[in-house]
Amino acid sequence: MRTLYITILTVFFIxxxxxxxxxxxxxxxxxxxxxxxxxxIKGNDKEKPAILFLHGGPGSVMTPYxxxxxxKWKKDFILVNWDxxxxxxxxxxxxPKEVNEDYFIENKLTxxxxxxxxxxxxEYLTEYLNKKSIxxxxxxxxxxxxxxxxxxxxxxxxxxxxxxxxxxxNKNYIYAYNKVLKLAIDSNDSxxxxxLKSLGKPPYKNTRNLGQMLRIVKKYERxxxxxxxxxxxxxxxxxxxxxxxxxxYNGDDYSFLYFAGHEKMGIRSMVKNxxxxxxxxxFNIPIYFIQGEEDILTSSKLNKIYFEKIKAxxxxxxxxxxxxxxxxxxxxxxxxxxxxxxxx
Numbered sequence: 001m002r003t004l005y006i007t008i009l010t011v012f013f014i015x016x017x018x019x020x021x022x023x024x025x026x027x028x029x030x031x032x033x034x035x036x037x038x039x040x041i042k043g044n045d046k047e048k049p050a051i052l053f054l055h056g057g058p059g060s061v062m063t064p065y066x067x068x069x070x071x072k073w074k075k076d077f078i079l080v081n082w083d084x085x086x087x088x089x090x091x092x093x094x095x096p097k098e099v100n101e102d103y104f105i106e107n108k109l110t111x112x113x114x115x116x117x118x119x120x121x122x123e124y125l126t127e128y129l130n131k132k133s134i135x136x137x138x139x140x141x142x143x144x145x146x147x148x149x150x151x152x153x154x155x156x157x158x159x160x161x162x163x164x165x166x167x168x169x170n171k172n173y174i175y176a177y178n179k180v181l182k183l184a185i186d187s188n189d190s191x192x193x194x195x196l197k198s199l200g201k202p203p204y205k206n207t208r209n210l211g212q213m214l215r216i217v218k219k220y221e222r223x224x225x226x227x228x229x230x231x232x233x234x235x236x237x238x239x240x241x242x243x244x245x246x247x248x249y250n251g252d253d254y255s256f257l258y259f260a261g262h263e264k265m266g267i268r269s270m271v272k273n274x275x276x277x278x279x280x281x282x283f284n285i286p287i288y289f290i291q292g293e294e295d296i297l298t299s300s301k302l303n304k305i306y307f308e309k310i311k312a313x314x315x316x317x318x319x320x321x322x323x324x325x326x327x328x329x330x331x332x333x334x335x336x337x338x339x340x341x342x343x344x
Contacts, residue, residue, distance in 0.1 A: 022046060024078060027063075027238075029093060030124065033117040038063065038089035041129075043078030049158065049343050050078040050125060050134040054118070054142030054149075056164070059255030061088035061248060064239035069232045073336065076344060080125060080134075084145075085109065085117050086255045092247030099250050101265060109258035111148065111270045118149045122156040132158075135343055137335070139163040139327065140298065141259065144271060147280050159286040161338055164298040164325050167306045168275040173202040173210070176297045180216050192216050203272065205263035207256060217296050218325075225294040225324030276306055286314040286342060290334050292323030314342075 023044045029036035040063055043050075051073075055062045062069070063081045070079055083090040086109050096103065125134055136157045138146030143165040150160055166172055177196065184192040196216060204210050261269030289307050291300045300319055307317045316338070320330050327335075 024129075029089075030121070032120050032124070033085065033113060035085070036090070036093045037085065037117065037121070038083040038093070039121065040066065040081045041078060041125075042066075042074055044075050046078065046129065048077050049339075050080060050129050050131055051339070052080045052082065052118075052122060052125065052134050052136055054082070054136065054138035054145045055084065055087070056140030056142050057087065057252060057255055058084060058114075058141040058145075058259050059087045059091075059248075059252035060141075061251070063088060064235045064244070064248075065233060067236050068234045069332070073339075077135075077339065078129060082121060083251075084255075085114055086258070087251040088248050089244065091251030091254065092243065095247075095250065099254070104254055104257055105265055105267065107254075109255065109270060111144070111274075114145060115148045115152055118145055119153055119156065122149070122153075126156060134158060135339065136160045137162075140166065140325065143298070144274065147276060150283060150285065151280055154284040157285050158343060159288070160283075161288045161290065161335060163290045163327060163331060163335065164292065164295055165289050165303040165306070166271075166274070166298050167277060167302050169269065169271045169273070170203060171275070171277075171302055172298055173213075175299055175302055176217050177201050177213060179296050179299070180213075180220050183220050184216070192219070203261070203269070205261075207260040207262040210260045211256075214297070221294055221296055221324035221326075224322070225292060225326075226322045226328050226330065228326065228328045277309070281309050281311060283310065283312040285312065287312040288316045288318070288338050288342070290318045290320060290331055290338070292325060292328075292331065293319050293321050294324040297325045 024046050025042050027040040030039050053062060061083045063083055066079065066081045073079060122134060126132065133156055136146050136149065143162040146160055146162060150157055180192065181196045184196060195212065199209050199213055202210060202213065257267050258270050261267055261272060287310055289303060291303060293300065304317060318334050320334055323330050
């Protein structure tokens with residue numbers, strides 16, 4: 001009996017050591033674009049395909065929540081989360097202890113530089129993980145970054161899966177404004193109607209005005225879309241501290257200023273002239289769009305037209321009922337199905 005117990009215990013430890021050797025679980029700063037940027041790399045098997053997630057916002061980092069949302073994926077993929085330049089721990093590592101408007105103005109954030117960062121990180125990952133290419137996933141702002149990265153160097157990527165795909169800064173925001181204005185009229189929502197009329201159509205000179213419009217957009221999306229489960233936002237305790245919270249808050253403000261633009265501070269939107277309709281149509285890798293039917297900000301009415309123009313070795317467009325701009329379990333399920341069927 002003792003011999004059997006020792007044998008079972010030995011087998012258990014051997015299997016544990018093998019699993020540990022096969023797995024990867026790293027969280028650290030990597031020098032990208034001349035600054036330290038926060039990257040996590042997690043998976044149960046180093047031989048599996050790697051996914052680089054491009055978070056939205058910009059500034060809305062996913063590293064604190066990735067384990068809660070994507071933990072089950074680690075058996076099939078290596079998951080790479082990245083706090084982009086100006087966001088989360090990357091912002092906190094490179095900003096002074098106290099930030100103010102002068103710091104925001106003097107430290108410009110550009111789409112070009114962020115694309116260069118993404119390419120440099122992707123090059124690092126292919127070499128470090130010994131991969132010919134990686135899978136790219138972008139949502140909302142991350143969908144802008146993703147398309148730009150692919151257009152810059154598609155050889156680094158096995159394929160692209162986009163959710164809430166932007167097609168153009170002005171196109172998307174003017175459409176969203178007109179849509180919620182109509183919804184406010186149809187539902188006799190006098191508060192939203194008055195606010196929208198006082199704001200007028202975008203683009204705006206003041207970042208705050210865009211934020212006010214987006215609050216109304218989110219309000220109407222929530223009426224018809226199934227929300228993400230509460231347990232998605234169970235934060236990894238490593239990030240649940242005063243400094244990380246402050247860095248996420250400041251990074252979100254900083255990034256959104258450069259996304260939206262703010263005339264009084266002399267900050268121009270880094271995506272003001274973005275228009276994928278006419279200059280990002282040919283791809284050398286498979287392209288898949290997952291789209292919430294209730295998404296107002298990046299509506300299917302706009303990105304389906306863009307999708308139909310795209311030429312790629314393989315492509316797919318998936319419209320998900322009861323899903324909005326922000327992902328929910330229905331979006332997550334479709335993402336995994338595409339990744340499993342196309343890349344495993």
